[in-house]
Amino acid sequence: MDIFEKLQILADSAKYDASCSSSGSNRKNTKTGIGNGHVSGICHSWGADGRCISLLKILLSNACIYDCKYCINRCTNSVHRATFTPREIADLTIHFYQRNYIEGLFLSSAVVKSPDYTMELLIQTISILRNEYEFNGYIHCKTIPGCSKELIDKLGNLVDRLSINIELPSSDSLKLLAPQKKKSGILEPMTYVSRHIKENKLEKSTKKPFFVPAGQTTQLIIGATPESDLKVLKLSESLYQKLSLKRVYYSAYISVNQDKNLPTLDKPPLLRENRLYQADWLLRFYGFKADELLDDSHPNFHSVLDPKCDWAIRHIDKFPIEINTADYFTLLKIPGIGIISAKKIIRARRAFLLDFDALKKLGVVLKRASYFITCKGKYYYPISSFRPNFIETNLIYQERVTFPKSSFEQLSLFSSFSKPDEKLPVFQSLQPTKEDKIKCLTGNL
Numbered sequence: 254m255d256i257f258e259k260l261q262i263l264a265d266s267a268k269y270d271a272s273c274s275s276s277g278s279n280r281k282n283t284k285t286g287i288g289n290g291h292v293s294g295i296c297h298s299w300g301a302d303g304r305c306i307s308l309l310k311i312l313l314s315n316a317c318i319y320d321c322k323y324c325i326n327r328c329t330n331s332v333h334r335a336t337f338t339p340r341e342i343a344d345l346t347i348h349f350y351q352r353n354y355i356e357g358l359f360l361s362s363a364v365v366k367s368p369d370y371t372m373e374l375l376i377q378t379i380s381i382l383r384n385e386y387e388f389n390g391y392i393h394c395k396t397i398p399g400c401s402k403e404l405i406d407k408l409g410n411l412v413d414r415l416s417i418n419i420e421l422p423s424s425d426s427l428k429l430l431a432p433q434k435k436k437s438g439i440l441e442p443m444t445y446v447s448r449h450i451k452e453n454k455l456e457k458s459t460k461k462p463f464f465v466p467a468g469q470t471t472q473l474i475i476g477a478t479p480e481s482d483l484k485v486l487k488l489s490e491s492l493y494q495k496l497s498l499k500r501v502y503y504s505a506y507i508s509v510n511q512d513k514n515l516p517t518l519d520k521p522p523l524l525r526e527n528r529l530y531q532a533d534w535l536l537r538f539y540g541f542k543a544d545e546l547l548d549d550s551h552p553n554f555h556s557v558l559d560p561k562c563d564w565a566i567r568h569i570d571k572f573p574i575e576i577n578t579a580d581y582f583t584l585l586k587i588p589g590i591g592i593i594s595a596k597k598i599i600r601a602r603r604a605f606l607l608d609f610d611a612l613k614k615l616g617v618v619l620k621r622a623s624y625f626i627t628c629k630g631k632y633y634y635p636i637s638s639f640r641p642n643f644i645e646t647n648l649i650y651q652e653r654v655t656f657p658k659s660s661f662e663q664l665s666l667f668s669s670f671s672k673p674d675e676k677l678p679v680f681q682s683l684q685p686t687k688e689d690k691i692k693c694l695t696g697n698l
Contacts, residue, residue, distance in 0.1 A: 259335040260345065266315040266326055269504065270361050270395065270418075270472065308393070309349050310359040313337050313374055317363030321420075321431040323477050325509045326363045336365065339378035347386050357391030358382070361416075368399035372408065379411040393467075399438045402445055406464075409446065414467035414499070417443045422485050426478035429514050443469065447496040468499030475529060476506035476522040477515065481552035485529060486543040490536055503529040520684075527685040527693055528554035534696040535560060538592060539585045557649050559689070561698045562588040565625055566641045566648075572625040573632070573639075577606050589622030591697025609633050620651050652686070 314336035315326040325332065337345075342360065349355045360378065365371045375394060382388040393414040396405060409415055417439060421427050424436045446469050453464040471492065473485060489501040505521035532554065535541040539561075546564055547554070555563040565572065565588050574587055576598065584595040594616040601607060601615060608628050613619060623633035624644045692698055 254335060256337075256341055256345070259337055259341070260311070262333050262335040263312040263315060263337065264310065266363075267310050267312045267359070267361060269325065269507065270310070270359070307355050308357045308359040308391070309346055309355045311337070311342070311345075311361075313339075313342060313360060313362035313371070313378065314365045315363045316365055318366065319364050319431070319433045321434070322510060322512045322515055323420075323430055323474060323506065327510065330510065337378075339374055339381055342378045343381040343386065346382060347388065350388070350390060357393070357413075359393045361395035362397065364397055368397040369401055369404060371397045372400040372404040376404065376407050376411065379408070383411050391467075396442060396446070398434060398442065400442070402442070405442055405446060406449070409449065409464045412465065415446055415465045415469045416471060417446070417469065418472040419488075420472065420474050421478055422473055422480040422488050423478070426480065430477065443471065443492075443496055443498075447498075450497070468497070470498060470500045470502060472502040472504055474506050475503050475526050476518065481547075482525070482529060482532070482554050483543065483547040483549070483552040486532055486536070486547060489529075489533060490543040493536065501533060503533070524556060524685050524689070525554070527689045528560060530693040531689070531698060532560040534693075534698060538696060539698070540582050557652055558645070559588070559692060559698055561586075562621060562648055566645050569639070569641050569644070573627045574625060575627050575630065576612065577602055577629065587622055587625050588698070589618035589620070589625075591616075593697060621648065624648065652688075 312326075314334075315332070316334045316336055317324070317326045317328055320327045320329050342358075346355070346358050360375060362371050362375060365374070375397075379392060379394065382392070391414075392412045393416065394408060394412045396408065396415050396417045398417060405415075419439055420434075421430060427434055427436060446465060449464050450468065473488070475485065485503075492498045492501055503526050505523050505526040506516070506518065507521050508515065508518050532541075532546055535546060536543065541564070546560055551567065554560055558566070565586070571586070574583060576584075579587075581595055581599055584590050584598060585592065590598070597615040598607065598612070598617075601611065605611075606629055607615075609619065609623075612622070612628070619633060624647070626633075
């Protein structure tokens with residue numbers, strides 16, 4: 254099998270690994286080296302400076318010894334198998350970089366022979382790039398669960414970012430769908446990497462190489478098992494708090510195998526994936542807690558409204574909020590006001606009292622915010638009802654229908670929502686809108 258056939262097989266096998274975010278690395282080039290790790294660089298995603306950066310995203314091998322029921326590369330599947338040599342991957346990366354196709358490498362692998370054997374191949378590959386070719390570009394590598402700590406140390410000193418994928422949100426799900434993997438075999442190396450990163454930062458003054466300067470991430474598969482959004486979000490919150498993870502990625506389950514323990518889905522749950530990404534921004538930057546956004550009586554996110562709108566409607570007693578007096582963290586709780594617009598509000602109102610026209614100019618999304626705020630003690634609309642059902646109905650139609658401003662109150666009279674107290678239908682078949690996707694990229698909710 255030639256290298257191009259391997260590339261076709263292993264690049265296709267890598268598409269199920271989520272890896273898109275700004276790199277967070279700032280690895281500098283050397284006098285004799287090539288490339289550098291830009292702080293905003295990543296694989297086909299928007300960086301902090303607006304750039305769209307690409308990585309070579311491949312597997313070292315798809316010849317896996319494990320039989321994870323959700324994975325296309327499980328050992329019992331009849332698929333084309335291929336394995337790169339470390340030299341082949343290093344040469345591909347340099348050739349693609351020199352042709353300006355890529356700016357870095359995202360490298361993962363199935364488990365070949367054993368976790369330690371696979372890790373040694375990954376280390377050999379990146380050692381060739383770093384030491385022989387003196388490649389200083391961004392490299393993101395997946396750690397193999399169950400490998401030794403010595404190998405994690407070697408790999409961590411070579412790459413910018415490490416990932417150890419949890420995949421499934423609970424021990425019961427792992428036993429059901431990935432019986433060869435153990436929760437401890439995943440969490441222990443994650444804890445070790447987290448501790449090592451913190452220790453390395455404390456030793457900055459020494460000449461020791463940086464250990465995983467861009468931090469570590471993980472991935473959760475959404476929809477393969479029955480865990481609620483609340484359980485998934487609480488797991489993410491715990492990982493951020495205890496292990497200081499850079500990102501948790503959510504990957505909608507794609508049905509690629511037939512198994513009695515797997516759900517039968519016509520389409521991947523992309524909308525649910527979007528909602529979790531939106532909630533993830535709220536956890537990391539907006540001061541929300543998982544138990545605030547969801548609870549046992551409301552364990553899953555709304556199918557039409559984003560998590561912040563959904564939370565605001567269920568906590569209507571906290572509103573309305575006066576724009577001209579609310580502090581920064583209170584402003585962040587208002588739907589339609591993101592981090593950037595909240596900072597602009599704080600700065601602008603030092604000079605004058607804000608009205609609704611001023612909020613528009615500052616980037617506030619009034620079609621959502623107007624139901625939850627006052628300016629100078631006045632509402633945007635002459636709202637005749639401050640009931641949650643009334644606001645929810647109007648917000649849903651604003652998300653799905655373009656309509657003239659003057660008719661907004663009449664929307665609640667349409668047949669599907671004719672009764673103000675009627676429970677709203679669940680739109681399970683909806684796909685994420687363009688606005689949903691923008692929210693996930695920018696974090697402005």
